[in-house]
Amino acid sequence: MKKILEVSDLHISFHTFAGEVQAIRGVNFDLFEGETLAIVGESGSGKSVTTKSIMRLLPPDNSEIKKGKILFKDTDIAQATEKQMQKIRGKDISMIFQDPMTSLNPTMTIGKQIMEPLLKHQKLSKDKARERALKLLDLVGIPKPEIRIKQYPHQFSGGMRQRVVIAIALACAPKVLIADEPTTALDVTIQAQILDLMKELQKQIETSIIFITHDLGVVANVADRVAVMYGGKIVEIGTVDEIFYNPQHPYTWGLISSMPSLDSGDEELFVIPGTPPDLLHPPKGDAFAPRNPYAMKIDLEEEPPMFQVSDTHFAATWLLHPDAPKVDPPAAVKERKAIYQAKQAASLKGGQ
Template identity: 75%
Template sequence: MNPILDVRHLHVFFDTYGGTVQAVRGVDFTLEKGETLAIVGESGSGKSVTVKALMGLVAKPAGHIPEGEILFEGKDLTKLSDKEMQKIRGKDISMIFQDPMTSLNPTMKVGKQIMESLILHQKLSKSEARNRAVELLDLVGIPDSASRMNQYPHQFSGGMRQRVVIAIALACNPKVLLADEPTTALDVTIQAQILELMKEIQRKMDTSIIFITHDLGVVANVADRVAVMYAGKIVEIGTVDDIFYHPKHPYTWGLLGSMPTVDSEDEKLMAIPGTPPDLINPPKGDPFAARNEYAMQIDLEEEPPMFKVSDTHYAATWLLHDDAPDVEPPEAVKKRMKGIAKGNLSAGKENR
């Protein structure tokens, strides 16, 4: 079966006064119908830029895609004009942004904001669009939806505003939903409600979701597969079980080791030393080498290929080469893996 989205060797660069920032450098992944793919990594790893490229929202002229393809149902989105992308954006591919207050127009009633895309993309009349907007507010769990259509964003709580943003994103029954840290600005209880809402909506609508987050607790709770990004590249990708129980890249070990579990709350969490590389002048070899205690000489000289671990699991680390020494994850990471197996992931427990 062909994937609904197929990203091939995607590069996204930004021209600045200091030089060209290579924000995304050769990203490859697929998204199947009804699947949730989580993309995780530190700030600056290229997660948000990647999904903005999928939406055609890379700021021009500074931002540009010098190389790569984004195939949506076989059509390369990088070759479309802005006008052609407008027909896809919101209708076939929608996005939920991190902060609902910056996503909503504070001067416009929420009902009208939902109705806009219905009238534009679905060609509904105003009365039809209004009825559909009420249904969408009901779907995302906003009580007394008919009367709340006439309220402004400031009259909603943070969690309710995010539900409105989700309703807008779902208005045209998109085939792909891009969620860029949609729960980061919310407290843990509301976060859990929003995550459960998104899973329920996916079950009902069979929507494919790309979920951007730095919170591995969220990943464990919502994703089918996980892509770990570092310095503009995917360094490991696999199923949730592959990444949480059999991680192979030292960067993934660092992310897992820095994640609290119920069993580890009195322990000192791991910290990844150093900072990500300068993407104006990316390093010659493995971009993680300077922060990797297991780095070998080849890591400083040559970028590792994506080694196949299994049919579902791939990682870009020289530690997987036949001639590499046998290195296992640190004990702190093994403890996290055991904690996850027991269901003791702190963020995951709160999100259930």
Template identity: 80%
Template structure:
């Protein structure tokens, strides 16, 4: 059975014009989102996660941002070409967003009932009475007790977890086809985090929406994602199923992220920390953006940007280490443990990847090492 692509992002390039110059924030990002799936986008601060998803909603600041090239295709329409009035019909109706901090995304001067009713009246043309009934149903759906009382209360009368549930209710009000969750559990303690994640998984099954989940917390990703895209320096550097990214990562940056996360098998070994800082996107590096922080860097990393190498039908990574002529390197112990588990579960050993079709086939300097 063929799975429907609900969103296609193709070779997206976004810049910000600042006093210091042009910041090339997004550099050739491409990915698909399928109906009913959860795609997690992970990476450290400044990697381009939020800029990518805000561009889908067309919420980037108008005064200094520019979509230089690329397409964002939703239901056959290129969202980058739509006027603001056309986007207003899509925002909140077809594509909704849950923001990081519910206290700043809710209006402190409005009762939460009115805030949930607003998109229903605007997009669904409901009467106030019908919108109020639907709001009560939504409050029950997201697990807020005594909705008849809560509907008339203000945001400051709710706890952090309850405010986030209200934000989710607003986002889900019109049964959107795509829900973008921008680090929705960052400001919450771990117990409430787990409740919110469980709630989102349950709601996804009920309304069959597709979710793009932005986070820097790999532990969160393991619980919610079907597929994972790893971003670094304004680019996607690895993409695959959640199991492939967690148990068979191929990019050195993903190795660093995995190794910096404690798990049940972590003994007294010191957790890994990725050295250095992210690249300056005012002047992006010529070759691999991760080269300056990569302990396995080769000469070619400094000269040529790596293409995507195919690890499996669903797993691709942009690193020269996957080239057949590259020297074999040993990943960190935490990654090797996971790869052994992956091999045991799938019966597939970690081998040489193939070059993605359409890329160059000859790469001078790959054998020259460091």
């Protein structure tokens, strides 16, 4: 697969009255053509900061890319000027934000808002742009587009507004689409419709998607690969099956154990104890060590490197060191792995 985006050793800080918040501390990942990469983690882990830096949408007054590269085509976005970014934003890289009501301009018709990137980036005539806007509304499943194109955001439901936001993001058929928790503000039924819509549209326009979420249940349905973030770093990355059924980092174990399931009955949900680290004063060793029941002495002293589990699976935990003691993951993680292995064995048997 061809690499379309490369984030390398990215460090981002925010300068506040209290001091320097080291929000992103050496993030590395690649995005390949036509794939969906999900970035998961608790609030404050650095998911949105990382992806907003790709669009260069961080506040210029107090944020700083201190180190690293964001390579897209022949451009290092980390060093790009605002003029260069205006040519990339909306055309090559687009973003769907969390709340559709704040993403749309309440004073402009839906039609004008969809036409705007087409007029700016593709230099279409007004008639051609309107024609394309109607097609986009139809594509994202909005009925009676000829009537709807003249209406304002307040005349749409939450789910329909999110469809409009997707239409705007897809207007110029971007190479990379960043979806920042696009279904959080929607109810479960509408959420499922939006996720199905995004998968369908991805096939049609052949875009690559970075999907940010804290909901692991959503990830299983949309992602090809998953990056788990904690304390401003990626602590584990792999295919969706590797992360869900063979996770290696204790933080990933905690996230998976805290997922509700239909079989859980009256059992209490698992909760990861403690709180995320204070990135004004990042910890010396593994940032997850104070919350990690499997932490060793070295976790408090030295940051773990990324250990390779397979060609596609990497995790930053000292438990993968050859000299580390053997530790069993929690019961919920072992149970998932056993069910997955049984399914794999059954499918292999059926295919013979």
